[in-house]
Amino acid sequence: MQSNTATEKPPVTKAYNGKDRNDLLFGWNPQAELWNGRFAMIGFLAYLLWDLNGYSVVRNLLHLVG
Incomplete structure (x- = not known):
């Protein structure tokens, strides 16, 4: 079975600058900005x-x- 690359979802990025996005980080970071x-x-x-x-x-x- 062939896979169609146009319909495949991209892999989820689990790291931001080498760190996990859900880690407890202090300061300006993407997770703090979302909250x-x-x-x-x-x-x-x-x-x-x-x-x-x-x-x-x-x-x-x-x-x-x-």
């Missing part, structure tokens, strides 16, 4: 839902200032 983005999306969604329910920090601050 930072995920938490930012969760926080933005939580604030959006909070604002849609009528509790808005920004709106309350504008009323206090103006």
Whole structure:
């Protein structure tokens, strides 16, 4: 049976600069950036839902200032 190279999936890269991506690494690394983005999306969604329910920090601050 012949394999078609156009439909084969590429091998998964398990290392980043010779280190495992899921190792506990400190500082700026791809894994930390993924988690930072995920938490930012969760926080933005939580604030959006909070604002849609009528509790808005920004709106309350504008009323206090103006």
